[in-house]
Amino acid sequence: MTQLDERETADATAEAVSKASRGSADYRANPYPVYERLRESAPVCPISPPHGVETYLITRYDDAKTALTDPRISKDMYAAIDAYHTIFGDSSVALDDNMLFSDPPKHTRLRRIVNSAFTPRRIESLRPRIQQITDELLAKCSTEGPVDLLPSFAFPLPLIVICELIGIPDDEREEVQKLCAVVARTGFSKADKEKLAVAEGALRDYFVEIIARKRAKASDDLLSDLIRTQDEQGAMNDGELLSTLWVLLFAGHKTTAYLIGNAVFNLLSHRDQLREVMADPELLPNAIEEVIRYEGSVENATFRHALEDIAMRDTLIPKGALVQVAVASANRDPERFESPDTFDVKRPGLQSAHLGFGSGPHYCLGAPLARMEMRIALSTLFGKYPTVELAVPPGEADWLKVPFPAFRGLESLPVVLDPARLLTD
Template sequence: MNRQPVLLPYADPAFVADPFPFYRQLREDGPVRRAVIAGGLEAWLVTRYEDGLAALSDPRLSSDVREASDPRLLQQLPATERESMLRNMLRADPPEHTRLRRLVSRAFTARKVAELRPRVQEITDRLLDAIAPAGAADLVEDFALPLPVTVISELLGVPTADRHDFQRWTDDMILRGTQPPDPAVVNEAWQHMRSYLTELLEAKRARPQEDLLSALITARDEEQRLDEDELIAMAFLLLVAGYITTVNLIGGGIAALLAHPDQLRMLQDDPALLPDAIEEFLRYDGPVNPGIARFAREDVTIGGVTVPRGATVLIASAIADRDPARFPDPDRLDITRRDNAHLAFGHGLHYCLGAPLARLEGQVAIGTTLRRLPDLALAVPPGELRWRPGGLRGPEHLPVTFTPTAPRRPAASP
């Protein structure tokens, strides 16, 4: 495996808009391929489904970036707060991961999430009430973004009015395209975020409420089950992960339907297909792209290729989820697809904790949009949509038109 690494061409608008022909060629070239990915980093891409499924449960592949030999990975984290940012369950291995995940897992069980459905529906309807009379909207900015932000903010106990601030700081810390983030910008954003979370947690210490952050403070102060850095890292992870991929699931799912009128009509005619449709959106063009990073603790053989210790291994779920050896006719959007065990939420110990909530929000958001915005159509040709360039995938904006309708209730901000 001495070939030069292939460059994922994030500077090419055609690739950003539709990376899947390029991905298909990578998968056909071999099961594991060295590549230069977002931020100019080098990784070993695992491109086939069975290999990816096995790799996600392989204890030789760590979630801890400190196992990586490339120093640039740590350098992309805030210089003064690297240890704090690393102390969350996304980057931890057992037993730390097990301990941290157990603290919050009960809030995201299928039963607990199902109890949130009426509130998710209420927020959805209020957002659509503000859109429906206009006949046109940006369904990302006006709907797909504020919906999951509001839901996770209420669940955690974060003031929804603060969302524009923490969204801006998050955007400044996200890796995009070919260029690494500016360290000065990342540092400043994290300092703002940490100060904000510290003040919020202190306020909740003084006035506890029935929310998840208050429960975590109890676990920190009274039960000593995590320390202060872990508390802040957990708050940060839950807040950001609680909305950033769901925005893309909702926006990307609606965009996929509008680009496939036959599937749109099928779903409008039979709303019972909605749960299967959400799974297909996740498989066909999911919000994590190209995949999930791990770091080799030792030399590991994957698909007959030896990956050296310290290497970054990118389990390319976006490529594997179109593997024809696992999914018949994989490049076709099919909302009736069965046996759809995609890797968009990962697999194994790190399977996405928020998957039930993301599925619920996707079902309510997309189903209600199709019901309440008649004659929904893109306001621009599909080729003019701008997509996020790397790491996370979804339309940056989704301009649409529809037949205006009266709101169900007076428009109000959730």
């Protein structure tokens, strides 16, 4: 490569990173050309995110899978305490003492405890209730005109399910959801961090109060089960219990809600693929895996940091630097997936290949529940409204507008559930 070629490559890479860092409209609408450029020219790329902490972005599949499982790349953000406070602020500490931000042996202990309560049998027992909730939500959706499926369907479904699973009363869920939304959307400015501190304080107070209630009067729910385990050796302390409640609630609805929205959007944007699924319902599970690969709700995995200097490809990630794994990029890597920018509901071998639920010790604990919710939501929606259409062209979709985000999802999903009815009316 000549010096001119190298300079042009560097300039193109810098422009791609700048677009992503700014969260520009064209990047948010379609970040995949940016990731393609990075995979080609800077697969392990230093970036300057808004929080200001030195960060390296990993974009190729093989590197991403390595980073998700490499013990030298830690999830224990408390070990990087200065970086933690810079990114999240002091108010976040009480909510993050959980398995998401820990390494073995602590992570192993906490995950074992949650696994003991979050059993396959308990998840499977939710199936009739998930179907009932789905039917009730769709029954409330208007067929008189366009309806936004995010607030009316995609978000309330997993929120109701996880709240019932945990044991959060119905009349308390709306306020909890509002506080979760603040935490999810807050940026890095001083004003944003002040809003974040207020929301996190309110959530912390609520969790302390509901834990006390469940201690006084247990019931048949996940939180009561976790409280009962506190009598066992190696059980969660009070801080870990509170923080685990937070991560289960937040992760248990946000990612699934965006996944449902992304699935509806992409199936409606690829009507030929949707017709195949409707003609053969056995294709639906694989179609869901393809959605998770093609346009999953996790764009970048949660923060990690390097415990030592790590050489990856031709880049040195210095000790103490943050590491972000671009899951959305890895899942479109042509070295791993043939024609990765093609949406193909018949693509083979997906469940064991895509990184939409992570990999290694931190593989998503709620993946079986998310898959069940998606399957019920999509089969019921398209079964009840087989001619449902997007109310706006796919190119005008309103995607989340945040730089280098954790989530990939829509701001809104307007659809017409029954177009024929509008024509007759």
